[in-house]
Amino acid sequence: MVLEVNNVRKSFGQAQVLKGVDLRVEKGDVVAILGPSGSGKTTLLRCLNFLERADEGTLRFDGEEFRLGRMSKKDAARVRKKTAFVFQGYNLFLNKTALENVTEGLIVARGIPKAEAEELGRRALSKVGMAEHMDQYPSQLSGGQQQRVAIARAMAVEPEIIYFDEPTSALDPELTGEVLAVMRRLADEGMTMLVVTHELGFARTVSSQTVFMEGGVVVESGPSKKVFECPEEGRTRAFLQTGGLERKE
């Protein structure tokens, strides 16, 4: 087991966004989190990496247990060094080249010597097909290329798990394919991934587990094949039938 969270709760003012979510991710799992807009799936992901502070909940990660509501900066930093996050809006460092984007976390956060980090960076970038663009700045790359660099940045640190927050939602349809292909390859290599997505096709064919969320709770979860082929819950069925077509969040 890589990660387990229990009873995650989070409110923004009056609005209760997460109403006690449990989730478990095994090593090598690719877990897709599906759900309509406002179901809390992005908030859940952000709570897992402490970008939002959950009000309640426990996190078990890498043999340690943490209380999400009172996570210290030090613990947060330590956990983050073993994880990686891919954002909807890429969030590449705008003042760094593609290669520097990948090496920054290796050199600065993990103390890997520059030459070695650059070698790792080049290798990660060629895995996502971005080796020849390694000296370019994010502003010189397309959205799909930026997201591929972001994935290289995530995998270069050899994390226990990579979180993906709607990695293709900001992309033009013709560019989503290249990003999904990279993610598929990453899954095949055995990377543990937790993916908030609207891409039902990806969830169905790549993810091993699917979690369906609505209204701040997990409605249904299980092996993707089972969730897609014979969902137990009416709400899951309804969502899958409409093709999850509420794309805007």
Next chain:
Amino acid sequence: MLENLFNSFPLLGILADSFPKILIPGLTVTIPLTAIAFSCAMLIAVAAAIVQFARVPVATQLCRFYIWIFRGTPLLVQLFVVFYGLPKVGVRIEPFPAAVIVFSLNEGAYCAETVRAALEAVPAGQLEAGLCAGLSYLQTMRRIVLPQAMRTAFPPLSNSLIAMVKDTSLAANITVVEMFRATEQINARVYEPLALYIEVGLIYLLFSTVLTWLQRVGERKLSAYESREG
């Protein structure tokens, strides 16, 4: 021949004679005063901006108070309080260091606001991405957020620097012999106020022009990571 020209137009002789006497205090006092004070102001500004950006309790309120005081009172009054006022309570500061202190604090207050605004203009995702990459808050600020903010802040900060070169003339009032006071001293001997004050004005203009040119060079260098296709 030059000698003849000066004899037939004595004013030209005075201007030529005074030129080095004005320029040298410019190079040895006005420019060092500006350079030292502006460097200190930058340190103050960046520190005060980050404290506010990070909403550090207590320190944020102290910064607001400092900025309130130094933006809300005239520079000349601040110079007088430090140079003529403080000796009353036993704090005697030489003219030049007194000017450095006042100009640093005054400029720091203005530039802190410029830098803070620039920090807030950096997309929030940059900080989040830094933290997620395992960098600490300060590492992310120093390596990712601040460099981008300084790019945004560069033109307004250049503006402040150019303004400061000219504002240093106020130091004449606390007996710092910078360019303007040097001019006044020459004028007291030869009484050519129109010609001499225009002359010193032109030298200030020269300094500002050089800085404007440096600003353009600096902006071009800093924009390296911005899209060239627009």
